[in-house]
Amino acid sequence: MSFILGKKIGMTQIFQEDGTVTPVTLVEAGPVTVTQVRVKDKDGYEAVQVGYGNDKKLNKPKGGHLKDLKPLKVLRETKVLNDKKRGDEIDVSAFGIGDKVKVSGFSKARGFQGVVKRHGFHGMPASHGHHHVLRHGGSIGQRFPQHTLKGMRMAGRMGGKRITTRGLKILNIDKENNLLAIKGAIPGRRGTLLEITKI
Known part of the structure; x- marks a missing residue:
């Protein structure tokens, strides 16, 4: 299993050899740096923490945590375990064409x-x-039970929630530019931070 962070670029289309057109989402994925490896004896659980992006100004706690690494903007943890050590980099070469992935991100906020x-x-x-x-x-109810039932669908805040889309297929990989072409739509607007996990 592999895990990487990325940024949504937008949608385009790919023409297959038989002439069919497939909609794809382009994601600028990684490279990410392993910042911490959590072990059961010390932390109570096993996980790998990775960092992504470039932060111009780190606060002191984050600066201390990343003192021997480059300044990273985003830190995320994953239960996807591998033999990586602190300071190792993960890029799109960890994935292959045809791999199935799940992608998590925040949906467009619509107010x-x-x-x-x-x-x-x-x-x-x-x-x-x-x-x-x-x-x-x-109508939102009736005379009895004299109150509105839980879960009644009404107007309210829409979007801006964490969404996970599973079973998406990688159709193309550009290792030079760290790009993944993933079949179909992915949650969020352009620039949304995405978590991509191979399943």
């Missing part, structure tokens, strides 16, 4: 939205006496 956009409600009929309520949600 406060109504039930039509947020939950896909159909809205009210446009005639038969309806006015000013075309995009309303309708």
Whole structure:
């Protein structure tokens, strides 16, 4: 198993040999640096911490943690274990064309939205006496039990949540530019930090 951090660049398409067009998402993945290896005797669990990006100004605790390494912007832990040591680098060569991966990232934040956009409600009929309520949600309960039930779909904050998409396939790898071409859509906007794990 392999793990890497990356940044979403955007979507494009790849033409296969038989002429079919496949939509892909381009991800600038790594290189990441191993910053800490957690062991069960000392930390109570096993994990590997990696760092990604370049931080211009480190605070003192982070600077002490990375004192013999380059200044890294983002630190993430993973339970994906390998034989790496502190200071080792992981790049896209850890993955292969055809590998299945799961990708985690934060979805696009859309602010406060109504039930039509947020939950896909159909809205009210446009005639038969309806006015000013075309995009309303309708009834939210009944006389009994005299309170609104938990989980009632209503208007509210939409997006900006951590999403994991599983079973995505790597179609192309550009090792010189640290690029992965992953089939299909990936959560987030351009520049979103992504966690990519081989499954």
